[in-house]
Amino acid sequence: MSAVATFEAVPKVRFKALITISTMLATIMQALDQTIANVALPSMQGSLQAAQDTITWVLSSYIVAAAIMTPMSGWLAARFGRRRIFLIFVAGFTVFSMLCGAATSLFQIVLFRIGQGVFGAALVPLSQATLLDINPREKHGSAMAIWGAGIMIGPIMGPTLGGWLTETYNWRWVFYVNLPVGILAFLGIFFFMKETDTAGRRPFDFFGFATMSLGIGALQMMLDRGQELDWFTSAEIRWEAALAAMGFWMAIVHFFTGKNTFVSPAMFKDRNMVAGMIFAGITGAILVSTSALMPPLLQNLLDYPVITTGLVMAPRGIGTLFAMLFVGRVVQRLDPRPLMAGGFLITAASLWMMIQFSPLMPTVPIVVAGWLQGFGLGCIFVPMNVITFATLATPLRNEGTALYNLTRNIGASIGVSVCTTVLARNVQLMHSRLGEKLTPPAVAAWADRMPGLGLDTPAGVAMLDGMINRQATMIAFLNVFTLLFWITLSALPLMVILRRPPRLKPSGGPPPPAAAAVD
Numbered sequence: 338m339s340a341v342a343t344f345e346a347v348p349k350v351r352f353k354a355l356i357t358i359s360t361m362l363a364t365i366m367q368a369l370d371q372t373i374a375n376v377a378l379p380s381m382q383g384s385l386q387a388a389q390d391t392i393t394w395v396l397s398s399y400i401v402a403a404a405i406m407t408p409m410s411g412w413l414a415a416r417f418g419r420r421r422i423f424l425i426f427v428a429g430f431t432v433f434s435m436l437c438g439a440a441t442s443l444f445q446i447v448l449f450r451i452g453q454g455v456f457g458a459a460l461v462p463l464s465q466a467t468l469l470d471i472n473p474r475e476k477h478g479s480a481m482a483i484w485g486a487g488i489m490i491g492p493i494m495g496p497t498l499g500g501w502l503t504e505t506y507n508w509r510w511v512f513y514v515n516l517p518v519g520i521l522a523f524l525g526i527f528f529f530m531k532e533t534d535t536a537g538r539r540p541f542d543f544f545g546f547a548t549m550s551l552g553i554g555a556l557q558m559m560l561d562r563g564q565e566l567d568w569f570t571s572a573e574i575r576w577e578a579a580l581a582a583m584g585f586w587m588a589i590v591h592f593f594t595g596k597n598t599f600v601s602p603a604m605f606k607d608r609n610m611v612a613g614m615i616f617a618g619i620t621g622a623i624l625v626s627t628s629a630l631m632p633p634l635l636q637n638l639l640d641y642p643v644i645t646t647g648l649v650m651a652p653r654g655i656g657t658l659f660a661m662l663f664v665g666r667v668v669q670r671l672d673p674r675p676l677m678a679g680g681f682l683i684t685a686a687s688l689w690m691m692i693q694f695s696p697l698m699p700t701v702p703i704v705v706a707g708w709l710q711g712f713g714l715g716c717i718f719v720p721m722n723v724i725t726f727a728t729l730a731t732p733l734r735n736e737g738t739a740l741y742n743l744t745r746n747i748g749a750s751i752g753v754s755v756c757t758t759v760l761a762r763n764v765q766l767m768h769s770r771l772g773e774k775l776t777p778p779a780v781a782a783w784a785d786r787m788p789g790l791g792l793d794t795p796a797g798v799a800m801l802d803g804m805i806n807r808q809a810t811m812i813a814f815l816n817v818f819t820l821l822f823w824i825t826l827s828a829l830p831l832m833v834i835l836r837r838p839p840r841l842k843p844s845g846g847p848p849p850p851a852a853a854a855v856d
Contacts, residue, residue, distance in 0.1 A: 350471040352529040357471075357483060359525025360464035363427050364487040366518045367460040370399070370434075370453065372495030372628065377508035384508065387443040397561040398447045400750065402454025404557050405550045407743040410459030411736035412541065412599040414466070419533040419735065423463050423526050429456030431519025438512035461488065462738035467530070469726060469734055475669050481722035482665025489624060489657050489711075489718060496632055497647030504644070542599040545591050549600070552584025556747070560754040564761060604729065604737055612834040613725025616677070617745040619828050620717055622752025623684060623821055627691075627710065629753050630760070634814050635703070638696055638807065649700060653707035660715025672837050673720030680716030681828050687713055688822040696811050727838030756817050763813030764806070771805045 350356070374381075374395060382392040413422045433452035440446035464487075468480040502510040559577035566574055592598045593605075604610050631650055635641040641649065664676060687710035690702065729737050 353471055355525055355529045357468060357480075359522050359529065360423075360467050361483060361487050362518050362522035362525070363423070363430075363460045364464040364484065366515050366522065367430065367457040368488050369495045369498065370457060370515070372625075373499040373502075373511050373514075374399075375629075376496050376500040376632070377503045377511045380503050380508040381446070385440070385443045385446065391443060393561075394443070394447045395450055397558070399450040399454040399457075400561065400746075401554050401557045402451045403458040404454075404553045404743065404746055404750075406455050406458035407462065407746065408549060408553075408600060408736075408739050409546060410462050411739035413459065414463060414533070414735040415732075416535060416541075418535050419463055419467065420526065420530045421532065422459060423467075423530070424523060426456045426459045426463070427519055427523045427526065430460065431515055431523070434512045434515035434519065438509040459739075462735070462742045465722075465738040465742070466734045469738075470533070470731070474727075477723050477726070478668035478719060479665045482661040482668075482719045485715070485718040485722060486658055486661050489654075489661075489714060494651075494654055496628070497650065500647055501644065540597050542591075542595070542597060545588060545595065545598045545600065548584050548588040548591060550584070552581050552586075552588055553743075553747075555580035555584060557750060560750045563754055564758045568758070599736075600740065601733060601736055604733055604740065607729050608834060609724055609728050609836055609838075610726070610737060610741075612831065613721060614741055614744040615831060615834075616717075616721050616828065617725070617741055618748025618751070619824065620714065620721065621745040621747075621749035622755075623825060624714055625749035626752040626756045626817075626821060627688075630756060630814065630817060631707075634694075638811055638814070639698075649703055650707055652704050653711035656708040656711030656713075657715040657718075658711075660712040661719055664716055664719045668720050668723050673724045674832050674835055674837065676720040677717050677724075677835075678829060678832055680713045680718075680720075681825055683713030683716060684710055685713075685822055685825040688818050688825060691818040692815050692822060694811075694815065694818075696807065724835055724838055728836065756820070759820060760813050760817050763816045764810050767809035767812045768805055771809055 378392050378395065381387070381395060385392070410422070410426075430453060433449050433456060436449040437446055437453060440449055465481075465484050468484050469477060472480040498514075499511050502508075502514060555577045559574055559581060562577075563574055568574055569578070588600075592600050593602050628650075632646050635646045635649060660680075668676060687706045690706040690709065694702070725741060726734065726737060
């Protein structure tokens with residue numbers, strides 16, 4: 338049955354600032370946990386007596402659980418009320434964070450990380466929907482700047498904070514740090530946020546949820562374990578790929594042909610929403626992939642300590658905040674599409690600078706490239722959020738924000754997986770090519786400047802192999818940055834898909850045009 342859903346004028350909201358702070362605390366808490374545990378894995382491995390190939394379950398269990406539950410958050414908020422679901426999920430995430438910190442075995446921490454992922458999945462999309470609802474349309478740019486700062490600073494600052502907590506205290510504080518933040522977020526939402534209207538006894542779409550969960554879970558497992566198992570040479574990866582394809586196919590067919598599905602097909606009739614999800618996936622891949630690549634490059638190749646690595650990467654977050662503060666003020670008065678295009682060009686320029694990196698470079702180019710990349714991503718993120726939801730009917734926001742964040746996370750997972758694979762394969766390839774070019778005269782010339790280097794002793798061969806491996810690894814990193822550079826530029830032609838949002842009058846004017854929706 339079809340109906341017309343109009344954009345309602347936003348009534349004056351009491352305690353708007355406190356609601357914003359509370360929801361952003363929940364957002365930052367969840368965004369940090371996507372990366373904060375990464376640097377603590379070696380400490381966890383020793384403490385929990387886990388093997389190298391099993392300690393990564395601490396990361397993959399959280400990612401898979403959060404991915405499966407993210408699209409569910411829209412239905413839950415519509416069925417039971419956003420405030421109620423928000424409180425339950427903030428409380429659950431905080432409790433499971435404490436349990437993770439108190440875990441004494443690998444089984445316990447993996448189980449508790451699954452709980453963290455389940456309850457953390459709804460925090461980001463619900464906070465985004467809340468900020469869109471409590472602000473009038475002409476203020477959406479500023480609201481999305483605030484929300485985007487939390488989303489983008491989390492992955493950037495997570496490794497830095499995690500490394501500092503692990504070195505200063507121990508790995509358990511990586512999870513305990515969520516306790517005060519979770520309590521403050523819960524109290525703020527409890528006292529200041531009003532409940533939203535519910536959709537009555539809207540039936541739960543078990544088949545749609547099951548098929549989509551199968552597709553998402555199998556895809557995430559394939560991406561997480563692909564590099565370790567050499568991709569499609571492994572039977573497990575082939576099975577996961579087949580299950581992912583089957584799950585997504587059945588889910589898509591069901592959503593467009595079934596009744597009362599928990600993902601409304603009306604969203605896919607909104608061109609800006611569909612394009613926004615594509616851009617979210619691309620941006621997520623660029624943001625998280627570079628965040629994952631820079632720490633090993635700085636620590637393993639340039640011999641930076643963990644704390645110094647965090648300080649060198651910090652300007653990236655500062656650039657993001659600076660861009661969001663600027664763009665958030667002007668995005669409603671300008672066409673968002675040129676702002677996004679400029680952001681992609683600036684991000685591409687930063688990746689071009691990273692392609693010029695070398696093992697002997699000073700710190701300044703790293704800082705400049707990081708700041709520039711953060712600024713470019715900030716210029717993309719705010720207008721991307723504004724234009725994605727500019728024409729989407731208000732009743733679809735819960736579902737829309739859930740799917741939008743799901744595609745961003747899936748894009749990040751694909752980006753990290755592809756970049757990790759390309760990096761590993763390139764290290765092997767470049768090592769082989771560099772080794773082929775070694776000749777006894779060349780080795781002898783180097784040995785004059787580096788005593789001990791040579792082909793006549795095991796120590797000399799090992800020293801030579803270390804030099805080759807270092808150069809091969811650096812070239813491999815540069816090749817990955819080149820790949821990200823071209824991915825960034827490839828997003829520019831997609832700008833033609835986007836429609837400019839309707840021009841808005843100052844607050845108090847008539848609401849924007851209605852948008853069609855299908856129940």
